[in-house]
Amino acid sequence: xxxxxxxxxxxxxxxxxxxxxxxxxxxxxxxxxxxxxxxxxxxxxxxxxxxxxxxxxxxxxxxxxxxxxxxxxxxxxxxxxxxxxxxxxxxxxxxxxxxxxxxxxxxxxxxxxxxxxxxxxxxxxxxxxxxxxxxxxxxxxxxxxxxxxxxxxxxxxxxxxxxxxxxxxxxxxxxxxxxxxxxxxxxxxxxxxxxxxxxxxxxxxxxxxxxxxxxxxxxxxxxxxxxxxxxxxxxxxxxxxxxxxxxxxxxxxxxxxxxxxxxxxxxxxxxxxxxxxxxxxxxxxxxxxxxxxxxxxxxxxxxxxxxxxxxxxxxxxxxxxxxxxxxxxxxxxxxxxxxxxxxxxxxxxxxxxxxxxxxxxxxxxxxxxxxxxxxxxxxxxxxxxxxxxxxxxxxxxxxxxxxxxxxxxxxxxxxxxxxxxxxxxxxxxxxxxxxxxxxxxxxxxxxxxxxxxxxxxxxxxxxxxxxxxxxxxxxxxxxxxxxxxxxxxxxxxxxxxxxxxxxxxxxxxxxxxxxxxxxxxxxxxxxxxxxxxxxxxxxxxxxxxxxxxxxxxxxxxxxxxxxxxxxxxxxxxxxxxxxxxxxxxxxxxxxxxxxxxxxxxxxxxxxxxxxxxxxxxxxxxxxxxxxxxxxxxxxxxxxxxxxxxxxxxxxxxxxxxxxxxxxxxxxxxxxxxxxxxxxx
Amino acid sequence: xxxxxxxxxxxxxxxxxxxxxxxxxxxxxxxxxxxxxxxxxxxxxxxxxxxxxxxxxxxxxxxxxxxxxxxxxxxxxxxxxxxxxxxxxxxxxxxxxxxxxxxxxxxxxxxxxxxxxxxx
Numbered sequence: 001x002x003x004x005x006x007x008x009x010x011x012x013x014x015x016x017x018x019x020x021x022x023x024x025x026x027x028x029x030x031x032x033x034x035x036x037x038x039x040x041x042x043x044x045x046x047x048x049x050x051x052x053x054x055x056x057x058x059x060x061x062x063x064x065x066x067x068x069x070x071x072x073x074x075x076x077x078x079x080x081x082x083x084x085x086x087x088x089x090x091x092x093x094x095x096x097x098x099x100x101x102x103x104x105x106x107x108x109x110x111x112x113x114x115x116x117x118x119x120x121x122x123x124x125x126x127x128x129x130x131x132x133x134x135x136x137x138x139x140x141x142x143x144x145x146x147x148x149x150x151x152x153x154x155x156x157x158x159x160x161x162x163x164x165x166x167x168x169x170x171x172x173x174x175x176x177x178x179x180x181x182x183x184x185x186x187x188x189x190x191x192x193x194x195x196x197x198x199x200x201x202x203x204x205x206x207x208x209x210x211x212x213x214x215x216x217x218x219x220x221x222x223x224x225x226x227x228x229x230x231x232x233x234x235x236x237x238x239x240x241x242x243x244x245x246x247x248x249x250x251x252x253x254x255x256x257x258x259x260x261x262x263x264x265x266x267x268x269x270x271x272x273x274x275x276x277x278x279x280x281x282x283x284x285x286x287x288x289x290x291x292x293x294x295x296x297x298x299x300x301x302x303x304x305x306x307x308x309x310x311x312x313x314x315x316x317x318x319x320x321x322x323x324x325x326x327x328x329x330x331x332x333x334x335x336x337x338x339x340x341x342x343x344x345x346x347x348x349x350x351x352x353x354x355x356x357x358x359x360x361x362x363x364x365x366x367x368x369x370x371x372x373x374x375x376x377x378x379x380x381x382x383x384x385x386x387x388x389x390x391x392x393x394x395x396x397x398x399x400x401x402x403x404x405x406x407x408x409x410x411x412x413x414x415x416x417x418x419x420x421x422x423x424x425x426x427x428x429x430x431x432x433x434x435x436x437x438x439x440x441x442x443x444x445x446x447x448x449x450x451x452x453x454x455x456x457x458x459x460x461x462x463x464x465x466x467x468x469x470x471x472x473x474x475x476x477x478x479x480x481x482x483x484x485x486x487x488x489x490x491x492x493x494x495x496x497x498x499x500x501x502x503x504x505x506x507x508x509x510x511x512x513x514x515x516x517x518x519x520x521x522x523x524x525x526x527x528x529x530x531x532x533x534x535x536x537x538x539x540x541x542x543x544x545x546x547x548x549x550x551x552x553x554x555x556x557x558x559x560x561x562x563x564x565x566x567x568x569x570x571x572x573x574x575x576x577x578x579x580x581x582x583x584x585x586x587x588x589x590x591x592x593x594x595x596x597x598x599x600x601x602x603x604x605x606x607x608x609x610x611x612x613x614x615x616x617x618x619x620x621x622x623x624x625x626x627x628x629x630x631x632x633x634x635x636x637x638x639x640x641x642x643x644x645x646x647x648x649x650x651x652x653x654x655x656x657x658x659x660x661x662x663x664x665x666x667x668x669x670x671x672x673x674x675x676x677x678x679x680x
Numbered sequence: 681x682x683x684x685x686x687x688x689x690x691x692x693x694x695x696x697x698x699x700x701x702x703x704x705x706x707x708x709x710x711x712x713x714x715x716x717x718x719x720x721x722x723x724x725x726x727x728x729x730x731x732x733x734x735x736x737x738x739x740x741x742x743x744x745x746x747x748x749x750x751x752x753x754x755x756x757x758x759x760x761x762x763x764x765x766x767x768x769x770x771x772x773x774x775x776x777x778x779x780x781x782x783x784x785x786x787x788x789x790x791x792x793x794x795x796x797x798x799x800x
Contacts, residue, residue, distance in 0.1 A: 003700055003703055
């Protein structure tokens with residue numbers, strides 16, 4: 001029988017990735033000099049587990065590498081090795097190296113072993129340094145060739161043999177598989193019944209095993225009871241010497257370890273994304289499905305031979321159904337929710353490494369790491385956060401000397417917080433660094449023509465300028481940040497998740513970035529509007545207000561562009577009817593409604609016939625099901641089964657301005673007035 | 681066939697052991713540490729327990745005497761999973777009351793052959 005364990009490779013990779021996270025996390029929290037033994041234990045255990053499983057897949061260099069780490073960690077654990085900053089660094093590098101080795105194995109690409117070899121040498125050097133040589137692998141056992149055709153075995157167990165769970169009869173059964181076995185029992189030691197302790201073993205045996213069997217094979221059978229018995233194994237005197245083949249010893253270090261290496265290629269990379277869900281979530285799901293089934297059967301009961309007397313029961317059933325499906329929806333969404341820690345966990349390392357590079361002393365304080373958010377959002381928020389943290393490290397926190405000079409503690413602090421706030425998740429990255437230089441930003445913006453020389457801006461408006469494309473106030477482009485990816489990209493990425501980012505800063509005190517994200521991107525709160533005969537959905541978050549159009553506030557500028565005056569702002573009007581080829585209820589604008597929306601900082605007024613209900617809609621992607629269309633972000637299915645298109649406000653604003661010839665950044669040659677650009 | 685409890689904090693290891701045993705027709709329960717193993721063991725009996733040594737919450741060496749204290753496990757075979765290099769672990773495990781040991785990494789067929797020593 002050959003059982004293939006390769007199917008567990010994916011589990012191994014996932015588990016190892018978690019193990020590496022535990023190791024990294026543990027190492028970062030380890031205090032050189034006075035290490036927390038529990039923490040060392042955790043790190044050790046992660047390395048140990050990885051080694052154990054890696055061996056089974058023939059990942060020999062992972063085994064060798066983790067073995068070296070394990071030896072080092074074992075010494076740290078036993079207290080025979082001091083935990084120094086250097087050791088921790090070496091171990092951290094090893095974690096990186098292991099991560100690389102595993103991803104190479106997972107993808108089936110050619111490994112570059114130079115790094116692991118070098119690290120391994122360093123670890124071995126360190127191990128030898130303390131006089132403790134690394135535990136050598138078991139020396140290949142000497143297996144004497146059996147030259148006999150049979151053995152005589154005398155087996156006298158200690159009375160308490162049975163208490164270890166061993167059973168002589170079972171051992172004999174295994175022996176029987178090796179050859180022809182004759183068993184003779186000796187009852188000499190058996191006491192009289194009144195003195196007999198039923199749990200003790202009083203018997204002894206003498207056995208004869210005929211066959212081409214090596215002594216080692218017999219020893220192996222008795223391996224577990226060696227210390228609990230007297231055993232004598234001697235070749236049968238009459239036996240003629242026979243050449244015996246040494247049986248394969250799969251668990252010895254030699255052969256098995258090598259063969260595994262070739263298997264790697266056939267493995268290929270079958271990466272499936274999986275998600276770890278707590279059983280409590282699954283349980284509640286199962287519960288709800290149960291309730292749904294009950295409701296369904298109740299409704300079908302009501303439906304059979306329905307008459308108006310049972311209207312009440314029907315309505316109750318429907319209410320029940322609504323509650324069930326809402327709960328089910330919540331529960332299913334919760335399955336996709338993962339703790340933000342999966343993103344936050346990379347920062348301790350980032351901060352540690354980077355503050356060393358920059359020669360700064362920085363502490364990272366993380367809170368709310370258990371806050372959950374949608375997996376998709378989680379995957380996409382990582383890069384913007386890294387960018388913001390890098391910025392804080394690089395430009396925010398000052399060098400220790402500068403900090404002392406300005407009366408601050410030499411050690412800077414970066415805070416990373418996450419929390420739920422009214423159906424949104426709020427992530428804050430704050431530092432107690434130098435803060436953003438308002439005057440410098442303004443000067444730079446003027447230099448770049450982003451702000452008119454005579455234009456006055458509030459502090460908030462000035463700070464908001466850092467999100468403009470290509471805007472960077474850093475004096476030097478350092479190794480850490482300033483690689484050309486600006487804050488505009490950060491804002492764009494966050495907007496793509498229907499989120500918002502704001503900045504607050506006080507010069508000399510610090511800077512705080514606040515990111516607000518929806519809990520999920522698959523469902524959104526929508527405002528249904530009617531345009532002609534069609535229903536469209538507007539994202540509720542993008543709606544500023546909805547008003548009855550008053551004719552006297554309408555102005556026409558240029559040829560066809562109409563604007564609406566609202567509290568000293570000029571809001572360009574977008575006629576959705578024209579855009580979608582619908583016929584309005586009335587040609588008079590003042591009989592219609594204006595929905596003021598905001599997208600990418602620009603406002604627009606959308607003319608609609610009627611505001612319908614507000615409801616949560618499940619977003620179906622147009623791109624995956626049809627094709628991307630500018631101005632539309634997706635579609636959804638309404639309660640009555642009809643399809644409604646979801647409007648992309650930013651796209652609509654763009655579309656209308658280019659279609660209707662309104663001023664826009666995209667058409668710099670357009671001879672239209674430009675002040676509208678800043679109207680918002 | 682036999683009813684076996686496998687205890688390991690490594691999911692990979694646990695599933696590989698379970699898969700191997702199940703493909704030989706055994707019924708397998710899984711626990712991820714000593715604490716869970718003990719709570720499972722308290723309600724039922726098993727023909728064999730295979731446990732890792734190094735685990736969080738309750739390690740294998742603590743688990744074994746706890747199991748032995750339960751009537752159903754007084755004579756039950758309990759094997760520890762150990763790595764080659766940990767020769768001393770075998771002795772410690774025996775002292776704790778283990779029946780024997782299985783060396784990691786294992787080949788499925790070897791695991792099945794090994795447990796024959798303790799299964800009726």
